Each structure stands twice: as structure tokens, then as C-alpha cells.
Amino acid sequence: MGESAGVPLSAGVGGAAGTDWTAESSRTTESDRTTESSRTTEPDRTTDSRRSAESGRSADSAGVPRNGTPGGDRAEGLGSAVRRLGDTSAGRPVRAGGARRAGWRLGAVAALAVVLTAGAVVVGGLREEGRPSVAAAPPPPFAAPPDGLRAGDLDRGVAALRERVRTRPGDFVSWAALGSAYVEQARTHADPTRYAEAERALDRALTLRPGHDGALAGHGALAAARHDFPGALRYAERALAANPYSERALATRIDALVELGSYERALKAARDADARRPGIPVFTRYAYVRELRGDTGGARRVLERALASARAPGDVAYVATALAQLAWRQGQYAQAARRCAVALRADPSYVPALETRGRVRAARGETGAAVADLRAAVDRQPLPGTLVALGELYESRGESARAREQYRLIHAWTRLARANGVNPDLDTALAAVDHGDAEAALAAARAEWGRRRTVHTADALGWALHAVGRDEEALRYARRATATGFREASFFYHRGVIELRAGSPAAGRRWLERALGLNSGFSPVGSRDAGRLLEGLR
Numbered sequence: 001m002g003e004s005a006g007v008p009l010s011a012g013v014g015g016a017a018g019t020d021w022t023a024e025s026s027r028t029t030e031s032d033r034t035t036e037s038s039r040t041t042e043p044d045r046t047t048d049s050r051r052s053a054e055s056g057r058s059a060d061s062a063g064v065p066r067n068g069t070p071g072g073d074r075a076e077g078l079g080s081a082v083r084r085l086g087d088t089s090a091g092r093p094v095r096a097g098g099a100r101r102a103g104w105r106l107g108a109v110a111a112l113a114v115v116l117t118a119g120a121v122v123v124g125g126l127r128e129e130g131r132p133s134v135a136a137a138p139p140p141p142f143a144a145p146p147d148g149l150r151a152g153d154l155d156r157g158v159a160a161l162r163e164r165v166r167t168r169p170g171d172f173v174s175w176a177a178l179g180s181a182y183v184e185q186a187r188t189h190a191d192p193t194r195y196a197e198a199e200r201a202l203d204r205a206l207t208l209r210p211g212h213d214g215a216l217a218g219h220g221a222l223a224a225a226r227h228d229f230p231g232a233l234r235y236a237e238r239a240l241a242a243n244p245y246s247e248r249a250l251a252t253r254i255d256a257l258v259e260l261g262s263y264e265r266a267l268k269a270a271r272d273a274d275a276r277r278p279g280i281p282v283f284t285r286y287a288y289v290r291e292l293r294g295d296t297g298g299a300r301r302v303l304e305r306a307l308a309s310a311r312a313p314g315d316v317a318y319v320a321t322a323l324a325q326l327a328w329r330q331g332q333y334a335q336a337a338r339r340c341a342v343a344l345r346a347d348p349s350y351v352p353a354l355e356t357r358g359r360v361r362a363a364r365g366e367t368g369a370a371v372a373d374l375r376a377a378v379d380r381q382p383l384p385g386t387l388v389a390l391g392e393l394y395e396s397r398g399e400s401a402r403a404r405e406q407y408r409l410i411h412a413w414t415r416l417a418r419a420n421g422v423n424p425d426l427d428t429a430l431a432a433v434d435h436g437d438a439e440a441a442l443a444a445a446r447a448e449w450g451r452r453r454t455v456h457t458a459d460a461l462g463w464a465l466h467a468v469g470r471d472e473e474a475l476r477y478a479r480r481a482t483a484t485g486f487r488e489a490s491f492f493y494h495r496g497v498i499e500l501r502a503g504s505p506a507a508g509r510r511w512l513e514r515a516l517g518l519n520s521g522f523s524p525v526g527s528r529d530a531g532r533l534l535e536g537l538r
Helices: 045-056 078-088 103-118 147-151 152-165 173-189 194-208 213-225 229-242 245-261 263-276 280-293 297-310 313-329 333-346 351-363 369-379 382-394 398-420 425-431 438-451 453-469 471-481 489-501 505-518 525-538
Strands: none
Touching: 152 173, 173 194, 173 213, 194 213, 194 398, 213 229, 213 245, 229 245, 245 263, 245 280, 263 280, 297 525, 313 333, 313 351, 333 351, 333 369, 351 369, 351 382, 369 382, 382 398, 382 525, 398 425, 425 438, 425 453, 425 525, 438 453, 453 471, 453 489, 453 505, 471 489, 489 505, 489 525
16 A cells, blocks of 8 residues: 555545544554454353364364365356356246346445455455555464465465465464455455355354454454344454454444444444544545445545555555446546546456446447446356346347346345355345336345345335335335435436325426436436436426
């Protein structure tokens, strides 16, 4: 990270009106200290069991294959695996008319927890050059894990960590690093099967060293990736009790509070993180908290500060893509395209930048190029949002069979996610609401609303209620989704349609105009439908 990355936001980016961004005057540079203190929620492990684990248990029994290759003997890419599941699945019928209403924001929602949390993944205290910078190296008794993670080759680094814990099974630091690296692999490969391996490695670290803050923070990141945000918050708090300067735990705490809808607490957590460990992971999270509150200008300034401090290619790609996504949501397509170009110059294979460029090109009517970008993204990371986006593009070109193929694969992804401990209810609701199974969408949205009350879950529940004809009830949630000032065109579109169906044509017209005025290309089919509705009101 560049020199300015360690400077608090208070030194260069003003807070919102009335916001105090005063940093603490002193901060430690040690971020991965170990502790012998007992853990509060982990099962008790006796000294004998720890000694037995260290001396007698082989690394293979904790999910480390003897061959040391990343992912064991996996040769099949996840895209192929999802497609194979889709081909053999007896999934629900889908129709090509669906993605138009919710799908073009699904990508950000489906992967939000994983993407944000992965932004601060700590891999043994070393920096993985494809991701934002992380905490300092841990202290003795064990030396830092191998340098493979410095080179930006995560798979090679994981292989090195596997070999290390095979030969030194009592190295709790490397076990924690391996678990965190598995969480990062799950994100970069869009492969939830890595989560079970991550859990085993992190549990092993805690068996060897109860209360180790690196393993606790890794468990927090894992819980967030699985959409267990209360669990993520608990682990982050425990990690911070052991080490108040753990960058990963500070970042995970912000993520968890955002995903639980506790936006005021998230803002306070971001201030605290900036005071303790200013840097790119904190800056990007603070920017998103500001955007959720409607302060897009402040969010952009924070991200520009982060980009100016970025030095490694992975950091540049990560922050430039965040700026591109922010610009796209505001309908600023030329600026979004420029940011994507910066990201892809830094890292030509960075999937979020490819996906964002595809959305930008679609909004500008460059459908062929948009399809190419989204196909490349789906081949690497077949997540629901990207699958829906690609399906909708096919649908807009009259290629219904290809569109249906993408929607069918969402069901395969959902099965794979559930099988590996991920709660995909919000993703399921957003995809299913327009794919021919509105009742299933409503059940999923209600379940998610019961767990966390965010603007995204409010929008999903409102739209699902609309899909089953309950617009009066839906309006309550559509209003909540648009209450914080968050500027999301699909939210405005949904509220406009619901207002119309609930008998308020003036309000419906106003919200539809706001949707198209903000981002006229928020969805190829949804934008078209919004225009048609407005024409009918004139």
C-alpha cells in the first residue's frame, strides 16, 4: 500500500456534516498478536487434546491433501461444476421474462458480504498482492508463512501453507492463515466448497491456540461469507477484544453491521476502524456506508483517496472497480468506463471489473461487447447476479433459450451454496421473484427479512409481495427500501410500479422518472418496461 494508505480519513477526506473523524493519537503497528485467554463461545478444549492435536494428528485429517495441490484433486472449474449441476437439476421452471425487474442489482447483493469481507482478508499477516493490504506479520513463536502469498498467486500460497502445516502441524498461525486463504479462494473462484476446508483449518488453529485473534477474525470472515452476519459480528468482536488493531476484524465488524441493517453502528465502526487502522479496506467500507446514506459525493471522494494511495495492481483494480460501480449506479457511464479501464490495466483478469464493464456497455447499447464481458465473468465466477445480467442481455436480443440457460444455473448455484453452509435466501428471492415462482420468492424474502432488515431485504420483500398481488403490503417495504437516501435505480423502479398498482399514479410516475433519470440503463428490459409504463401515464 502507498504511504498515504495509513493516514486516517480525517487527514484528507472530510466526513459528512457534523461527523467527527478525529483519529486516536496513538496506534500500535502490531495487528496479529496472540493470546492465551480462554474463548467465550468456542467449545472448551483441554490441554491434553491440544497436545494430542499438535503432536499426533496429521494435517490430512483437517482437510489438507497429501499432494499439496490447491483444492486437492479438483480439476473442474466452478463454472463447469455449476453448469453440470444445472444440466442435471430438476429445478423449477424458469421463464425469460424474469430478470428484468431485480436482476441487474443482484450481483452486488449476492456477493456483497463475500466481496467486502475479502477486501481485508489476512493471510498469515502477509499481503496477497491481488487484494487490499492486510495486517502486519505475526510474532513468534512461529515465523511468518512462506512468501508465496506475497506474489499475488493465492493458489500457490495455499499450496505452500498446506505443506507448512503438514510438516509443522502445531503451527497455529499457519493454520489460521490457511483458513483465511480458503475463504479468499472461495471468493476469487466463486467456490463455496472451500468454506468447509476453511472452517476445519480455523478450528484447528483455535484448538492449538484458544483465543487466537487471527483465527477468530478468520471465522468472522467465514461467517460473513456464509451470510451468517450475527455470527460474523460476534467473532469480530471477540477478535477485537484480543487485538483491538486487527484490520480484518475491524473490517468484518463494519461488513456485519451493514448487512444487518445497523447503518448508524456501521458508521461508528468505520470511524473506529479509521482511527485504529486507516487503509484501503477501511476506506472502501466507509465509502459504502456513506453511499447507503445517500452521500454519493462523499463516497466518491473517499474512494478517490483510496485509489490515490493504492500501489499494488490488486489494490488499484479493487478500488477502481468500486469507483466504476458507483459511477454506473449514478448513470455516469463515461466515467464508469474510464474506471473500468484503469482496473483492467492493473489486472486484466479482475472479474468484478469485467462484469462492471459489461453492465456499462449494456447501458450504452453496446450489447455484443456487453455479452462478451459478462460471459467471461460468468465463466470465472458464475454468481447469481452475473448470470441474471447475462440472461437479461440475451433476452433483450430475443435469445430466449440462452437466457433460460442462465436462469436455470442460478438454481444450481443455490443448491451448491446451501450444501456448503451458505444462506442464499436473499439471492433466491431476487432471482425467483421474476422467474415463475413468486411464492418461493416471497418465502425466501420473508425468511431473510426475519434475519436482517436492510434496504436490500426491504426491497426484495416488497417486490416479492408485489409479485403475488399484495401491493398495499408491498408499499410499506418499498418505502423502507428508499428511506435512507440510497440512490439505486432498481429500488426506484420497484417503488414506482408498486405505487402504481397500489392506486397512486402520481407517485408511481414520480418514482419511475427518478429511476430512469438516475440510471437509464439500470436494466435493459427493466428500463424498457419503465419507459413503457411512463408512456402509458402520459
